[in-house]
Amino acid sequence: MGGEASEAAKAAERVARESYGRLIAFLAARTRDVAAAEDALAEAFVAALRVWPLEGVPGNPDAWLLTVARRRHIDAVRQWQSRRVADEQPALVNHVSALEDALDDIPDQRLALMFACAHPAIERATHAPLILQTLFGLSAAEIAAAFLVSPATMSQRLVRAKTRIKDTGIPFHIPDREQLPERLDAVLEAIYAAYSKAWSEIGEVASAALVGEAIWLGRLIVSLLPEEPEPKGLLALILYTEARRSARRGPRDEYLPLEKQDVTLWDEALIRAAETLLREASAGGATGRYQIEAAIQSAHSARRLIGIDNRAAVVALYDHLLALTGSPVAALNRAAAVSELEGPAAGLAALEPIAGDRRVADYQPYWATRGHLLALAGRKEEARAAFTVAVGLSTDSAVRNYLRSLIAH
Secondary structure: OHHHHHHHHHHHHHHHHHHHHHHHHHHHHHHOOHHHHHHHHHHHHHHHHHHHHHHOOOOOHHHHHHHHHHHHHHHHHHHHHOOOOHHHHHHHHHHHHHHHOOOOOOOOOHHHHHHHHOOOOOOHHHHHHHHHHHHHOOOHHHHHHHHOOOHHHHHHHHHHHHHHHHHHOOOOOOOOHHHHHHHHHHHHHHHHHHHHHHHHOOOOOHHHHHHHHHHHHHHHHHHHOOOOHHHHHHHHHHHHHHOOHHHOEOOOOOEOOHHHOOHHHOOHHHHHHHHHHHHHHHOOOOOOHHHHHHHHHHHHHHHHHHOOOOHHHHHHHHHHHHHHHOOHHHHHHHHHHHHHHHOHHHHHHHHHHHOOOHHHOOOHHHHHHHHHHHHHOOOHHHHHHHHHHHHHHOOOHHHHHHHHHHHHO
16 A cells, blocks of 8 residues: 555656646636636645545546546535625536536646736736746745745735736636737746746756746747747747756766866757757847847857857846846846956956845855855855855755855865
């Protein structure tokens, strides 16, 4: 029984990783009640952990979970219906009928869910976080860390947004072409944030599914909007980064920063695909955030692969990115690039404007970068203090070990 329970748990975890967004999108699209869909699917996973060890993992786990979740959802709707006045009953009955009629098909409505979450009726700052929770299953705390706000604040925003979808009846569909641009930024931001989380969790089992979903959605949006440059810029950025995945760890699973990676392990096919996308994006119109970030990754690749000294160009790209976004993360990365071009003292000076920014107080890359620049400047004690903070904020054991090795020097 122990082995069967373990296999059932692994099967449920696999489905949760690979199908969560698709199942939530299917459930929520019928009632526009995202919170209820999440609750129903959570109960279905609990039921799977109870039933599958006894009866075996079903041949189609997705359909099994959807059936159970749909029943939980319908029961909740009917209980709510019994407490409402008669003139509200037809709409509720229609919701139930729509779910019951969908027994044999699970259409992929993830893109429709993403654009619903980016509807103008929802607070703009919540668009991308809402997509990350509903589609990718990230917690409020995980999303808060990505957007440099407190978990309590993020949780409140997400609850308000889900209530807004339900109360205003925001439709779940891909908007008309003229309406797409106003929602596109949030969709791209969410895809990149999801990919970035997977990139930072190289040792986590769930990261592969998250990477696959982010790349799939990126390609889908490129095909949907072939004339828009930014989706191509985003996909290029992801592919440049993904091309280096296999080189991020050494033979003993130690963390390797970019400058120490074996470039022969980089995926040349992904780099070529990224280069093609970036060229097409550059020819397609105004330059946006993701095209700039992709160009930076292209420059890093060129420097390592063919030895081009493009450090000045990288700083110039970061200047443009910082002017465009005002992001403390862009300022942080620019400081590191300035250090490579002009030395650690210049890098530390470039870092100073965000030193007191509360958004980076718990941001691990800030402290790791600060420690690196301080060490290069010969300020060893200050460097050790910064690295110590970075160790405490790191979730990856290999990164922690790498930072501890820097403290020891």
